[in-house]
Amino acid sequence: NSARDGAISTIVLRGSTDNLMDDIERAVDDGVNTFKVLTRDKRLVPGGGATEIELAKQITSYGETCPGLEQYAIKKFAEAFEAIPRALAENSGVKANEVISKLYAVHQEGNKNVGLDIEAEVPAVKDMLEAGVLDTYLGKYWAIKLATNAAVTVLRVDQIIMAKPAGGPKPPSGKKDWDEDQND
Template identity: 60%
Template sequence: MPDEMGSIDVVETLEIGGDRVTVFRQEDDSTRTATIVLRGATMNHLDDIERAVDDGVNVVKAITKDPRLVPGAGATEIELVERIMAHGETTPGLPQYAIKKYAEAFEVIPRTLAESAGLDATEVLSRLYTAHHKKEDWSTGVDIENDDGTGVLDATDASILDLLVSKSWAIRLATEAARTVLSVDQIIVARQAGGPKPPAPNANWDED
């Protein structure tokens, strides 16, 4: 039990940024505990830094469990559109329309990236589809900095990568949410509870 709980060398109270805090510290160079002190000019800036640190820590935590990565910048989503569309083309009957619409839903990620960067989303998507038709360019994604004027880049060469586990869970949860909405047969509108409405006020109450 003591090994699982761990141990520390120093417990002290320090003043950091005008606040008194209790610090638990180990003197050894190698430790399983780390403290990150963040400073910011404003609370909004500090909140942004905190979110960035949380994201980075969570990425490291996730990548130690599953190190597989996929191209980012919307490249994976465009490739999914291509492959799911191809599957829909080979599916007979009405299900092919549902499959194709499901594929189109993935287009929102690269489109949003392009629009947020001030690029022509339609033109960028056209270049992405053209690149992904070539099997060797399946890692082409949105270049939000638009360095070469095309709005696209090779996400792998630019080291823009996403965790496979987070990407797969996002797709799975979004799909389950859509299935839940589609499975609703009837919507019951909730009405305000209570008895009969009170009588309307008499417009001629002051004539007597």
């Protein structure tokens, strides 16, 4: 629509099944939300786990320079970034450990944009910029920030408050094996 018609558009979707309609609706929502994010910040980062592996590599390098026990926490934080490429690999049906190793090797050579090639039959990697696989910077930024805040919150819990057992009927006593027929 032109600017004088207003800023609202209607998209009519049709499909043969409810599942198909749900998938189409989700895809349209994703597209609209991506557009909204890009109007706030146009920056994009390589997808396919490339950004996460590069962050893990750089954080691990930083951790190695830290003295004492801090380095172990920093290295474990870096290792947590492997979750995204690992999930991508497992969901695409390839061996995650092989892909992670290949990604680290390629990133160690200086290829920062290389991520998981999910279209390959075997564990493979390729340049995500050339493939057009990109993530929004803001989406990645907030995902990392919120996940880190959640982990820090869990780590700050210094005690667990146990709830008092609720009242109610007692479980039946007698037979300990619930698989046996009750009408013996």
